[in-house]
Amino acid sequence: METAWTSWAFVAGAVITVGALGFHGAPLWLWTVLGAGAIAWLQPPLAVIVVFAVLAIIFNVPPIRKVLVSSIVLKTMKALKLIPEISETERVALTAGDVWVEGELFSGRPDFKRLMREPYPELTKEEQAFLDGPVERVCEMVKDYEVWQKKDFPPEVWEYIKKERFLGMIIPKEYGGLGFSALAHSAVLGKLTSRSLPLCITVMVPNSLGPAELLLHYGTKAQKDYYLPRLARGEELPCFGLTEPGAGSDAGSITSSAVVFKGSDGKLQMRLNWNKRWITLAGVSTLIGLAFRLKDPDNLLGRGAGDLGITCALIPTNTAGITANRKHDPLGVPFYNCPTQGKDVIVPVEAIIGGAEMAGKGWKMLMECLAAGRGISLPAQATGGAKLAARVVSAHSIVRKQFGVSIGKFEGVEEPLARIGGLTYILEAARRYTLGGLDQGTKPPVVTAIAKYNFTEIGRQIINDAMDVQGGQAISNGPRNLLAHTYIATPIGITVEGANILTRTLIIFGQGALRAHPYAFKEVDAVEKGDLTAFDNAFWGHIGHIIRNTFRSFLLSVSRGYLASSPVGGPTAKYWRRLAWSSASFALMADLAMGGLGGKLKFSEKITGRFADILSWMYLITSTLRRFEAEGRRKEDLPFVHWAMKHGFRQITQAFDGLFVNLEMPIVGHAFRGPLLWYSRMNAISAGPTDSLGRGIAHAMLGSQEIRDRHFAGIYLPKDPNEQLAALENAFKLSAQSDAVASKVRKAVKEKKLQKKPSGELYRDALDKGVITAAELASIEAAEVARNAVIQVDDFPIPDAARKHVSLVEGTIPGSAAG
Numbered sequence: 064m065e066t067a068w069t070s071w072a073f074v075a076g077a078v079i080t081v082g083a084l085g086f087h088g089a090p091l092w093l094w095t096v097l098g099a100g101a102i103a104w105l106q107p108p109l110a111v112i113v114v115f116a117v118l119a120i121i122f123n124v125p126p127i128r129k130v131l132v133s134s135i136v137l138k139t140m141k142a143l144k145l146i147p148e149i150s151e152t153e154r155v156a157l158t159a160g161d162v163w164v165e166g167e168l169f170s171g172r173p174d175f176k177r178l179m180r181e182p183y184p185e186l187t188k189e190e191q192a193f194l195d196g197p198v199e200r201v202c203e204m205v206k207d208y209e210v211w212q213k214k215d216f217p218p219e220v221w222e223y224i225k226k227e228r229f230l231g232m233i234i235p236k237e238y239g240g241l242g243f244s245a246l247a248h249s250a251v252l253g254k255l256t257s258r259s260l261p262l263c264i265t266v267m268v269p270n271s272l273g274p275a276e277l278l279l280h281y282g283t284k285a286q287k288d289y290y291l292p293r294l295a296r297g298e299e300l301p302c303f304g305l306t307e308p309g310a311g312s313d314a315g316s317i318t319s320s321a322v323v324f325k326g327s328d329g330k331l332q333m334r335l336n337w338n339k340r341w342i343t344l345a346g347v348s349t350l351i352g353l354a355f356r357l358k359d360p361d362n363l364l365g366r367g368a369g370d371l372g373i374t375c376a377l378i379p380t381n382t383a384g385i386t387a388n389r390k391h392d393p394l395g396v397p398f399y400n401c402p403t404q405g406k407d408v409i410v411p412v413e414a415i416i417g418g419a420e421m422a423g424k425g426w427k428m429l430m431e432c433l434a435a436g437r438g439i440s441l442p443a444q445a446t447g448g449a450k451l452a453a454r455v456v457s458a459h460s461i462v463r464k465q466f467g468v469s470i471g472k473f474e475g476v477e478e479p480l481a482r483i484g485g486l487t488y489i490l491e492a493a494r495r496y497t498l499g500g501l502d503q504g505t506k507p508p509v510v511t512a513i514a515k516y517n518f519t520e521i522g523r524q525i526i527n528d529a530m531d532v533q534g535g536q537a538i539s540n541g542p543r544n545l546l547a548h549t550y551i552a553t554p555i556g557i558t559v560e561g562a563n564i565l566t567r568t569l570i571i572f573g574q575g576a577l578r579a580h581p582y583a584f585k586e587v588d589a590v591e592k593g594d595l596t597a598f599d600n601a602f603w604g605h606i607g608h609i610i611r612n613t614f615r616s617f618l619l620s621v622s623r624g625y626l627a628s629s630p631v632g633g634p635t636a637k638y639w640r641r642l643a644w645s646s647a648s649f650a651l652m653a654d655l656a657m658g659g660l661g662g663k664l665k666f667s668e669k670i671t672g673r674f675a676d677i678l679s680w681m682y683l684i685t686s687t688l689r690r691f692e693a694e695g696r697r698k699e700d701l702p703f704v705h706w707a708m709k710h711g712f713r714q715i716t717q718a719f720d721g722l723f724v725n726l727e728m729p730i731v732g733h734a735f736r737g738p739l740l741w742y743s744r745m746n747a748i749s750a751g752p753t754d755s756l757g758r759g760i761a762h763a764m765l766g767s768q769e770i771r772d773r774h775f776a777g778i779y780l781p782k783d784p785n786e787q788l789a790a791l792e793n794a795f796k797l798s799a800q801s802d803a804v805a806s807k808v809r810k811a812v813k814e815k816k817l818q819k820k821p822s823g824e825l826y827r828d829a830l831d832k833g834v835i836t837a838a839e840l841a842s843i844e845a846a847e848v849a850r851n852a853v854i855q856v857d858d859f860p861i862p863d864a865a866r867k868h869v870s871l872v873e874g875t876i877p878g879s880a881a882g
Contacts, residue, residue: 085614133599159430163507168681169579171612171650175630182499183693190247197227202779207259208542214397225297230269238291245501253447257778261398268343271440273303274352281417302348304339319355335408345401371423376414384408396552438511445522449487450775452529457764458795471765479528481757485706492690512570519556541857543787568668571675615647638708659728676718684711702759712749794849801846804839
């Protein structure tokens with residue numbers, strides 16, 4: 064009996080020890096020591112001891128391991144083409160920019176303390192003063208409906224934008240710009256968006272990917288000294304010509320070209336030809352930043368004859384051979400989006416950004432600069448639009464009544480209200496978190512691709528929900544309609560700076576699988592170079608990584624995350640633990656897919672899209688948890704945090720289930736579609752938000768002015784009481800104030816103290832019978848006047864020309880004798 068108990072104790076101790084070592088990623092030598100201890104206990108035959116000793120020596124001594132094992136593995140991987148081929152274009156994209164917090168999420172064992180230390184930035188006094196001053200003023204100057212009708216801004220708006228250096232926000236002060244942080248840049252765009260999307264786009268483009276950004280990072284001193292002050296002052300209005308008919312999201316396929324030749328004066332020049340499309344501001348610009356393929360057939364630049372690759376140059380639009388006098392119609396949104404062509408345009412090689420030595424390096428320049436733009440511009444636009452929608456719809460839901468009750472009281476309206484409020488909370492969290500990284504100088508292409516894709520997609524969901532709640536008021540265009548223009552323009556954000564479908568399927572995980580993975584790119588690089596030492600280090604490190612994440616995924620799953628540590632206590636601790644669970648399972652599944660599909664994985668875009676969804680939502684969840692901590696763990700914010708967590712983890716759960724169903728891999732594929740899928744559905748990371756959570760968000764949006772002011776801050780709130788948003792806010796406040804009075808009256812009706820009558824008569828009867836006071840009646844009447852004013856929609860006269868289609872004769876009835 065004692066012997067049996069001792070054996071069971073040994074087995075239990077061994078299982079716990081193995082689990083702990085695997086969970087924490089113990090090094091190989093420690094596993095070897097554990098194995099030696101087990102052998103000493105079990106006393107197996109000599110042959111087993113010898114085999115163990117030989118294997119221990121081989122795998123623990125790198126020089127022996129390289130020769131006897133790693134070299135064979137390397138040859139096998141090459142022969143079976145298990146390593147994806149990487150083109151030079153892909154290699155440049157993979158090596159551009161930085162790996163940031165996505166590396167932690169990709170690791171399977173994220174350092175939560177590091178994630179919590181990432182800054183949650185604040186505006187400087189100077190930046191806040193600009194928002195309160197020039198930004199507020201230009202919003203007052205612009206009437207969005209008039210801009211849509213006239214298809215342009217008044218001249219004084221253009222002048223004000225230039226005078227106040229809106230076009231030079233990213234240009235340092237030494238060159239006459241504002242030198243703003245990424246946070247301030249984003250805040251300006253978000254506020255402009257809430258007033259007028261065309262205004263935002265006009266300011267956004269010169270401060271995003273374009274001449275100023277490229278000059279700052281790569282320009283020569285002479286180029287910076289000449290162009291940057293002119294761009295900051297608005298003396299030059301820039302555009303950037305990247306996309307063309309055959310190269311939209313696939314910018315690497317551009318066909319615009321230039322040939323180097325020697326002019327009659329002996330100086331080197333370029334002859335350019337291009338046909339660009341969808342170039343914002345091209346029709347009104349004075350300076351084109353152009354991306355093209357540079358060819359040097361005579362080796363005049365000394366870099367070898369032939370195609371040098373993608374190059375970027377600055378070209379004044381008044382140069383002979385340039386055509387830029389037409390424009391596209393982007394869904395009727397009145398901003399300048401135009402084609403531009405160049406026919407035998409001659410410029411000196413000094414026009415290349417960075418000079419001749421940067422010839423052929425344009426692709427890397429674009430990849431690095433696109434990363435920053437994706438993280439600032441469109442996320443700012445989406446968040447500004449979301450906050451406006453949330454503010455408008457929450458007010459409308461109180462002001463608008465059906466069956467005598469504010470529509471926000473209906474559960475059918477609570478549901479979209481909760482999504483709007485919860486998703487807007489997530490957007491603001493991720494906006495600030497991303498900007499904190501960018502303001503440290505990081506350029507993380509995977510994170511900014513996550514931001515671009517998810518912000519614009521979530522923004523689309525929010526505006527769709529907002530339109531549904533607004534109903535007829537949302538579809539009747541005119542100055543009173545605060546949402547229609549955002550709704551109309553939403554597909555533009557989905558499409559630009561890399562179409563969302565390709566951003567999700569090719570960039571977020573396509574780049575992230577190699578770039579953010581701790582070993583994958585090192586393995587690929589070592590195989591391509593035939594570097595056995597580098598391959599040995601990367602491959603066996605990768606094996607250890609897989610073993611650790613296998614243990615972590617299993618143990619965190621069965622414990623529902625509770626074996627993981629949390630950097631905080633309290634109500635959000637469980638979400639950090641589930642994030643650890645999600646990260647471990649994601650890392651393991653990513654390795655299984657990369658190992659099982661090899662080079663085929665990058666063509667399995669439905670699979671990479673699901674991996675992208677998991678990585679995206681892990682990032683959004685991290686951002687949201689960081690926001691809650693940074694803003695002081697406010698109790699009143701918990702409904703938003705709980706909803707965001709349950710929603711986010713539900714998206715992760717669904718993506719995992721999609722992988723289990725669709726990963727076509729030998730042997731394990733059947734396990735995925737069978738027991739693993741069943742287990743995932745039985746042990747889901749999240750089932751999604753409950754109705755009560757959604758109700759909590761809706762009530763907070765409808766009942767707390769403090770929540771509305773804080774969560775939906777940063778948008779333009781007009782001071783003119785005749786403007787629709789100002790009138791709506793006033794009606795919301797009056798309605799909220801009068802609700803208590805209305806409740807007293809309803810209670811009196813219920814108690815038979817008053818008879819049910821039309822509201823006007825009922826309230827006067829309530830006054831007569833002492834149920835309410837004269838002041839309370841006045842508050843009710845003021846609220847009704849305000850309510851009636853803001854629920855109106857615009858109408859317009861029918862043109863006289865249209866009336867000729869009316870078949871009736873005035874004053875007659877169809878079918879009558881007179882008719």
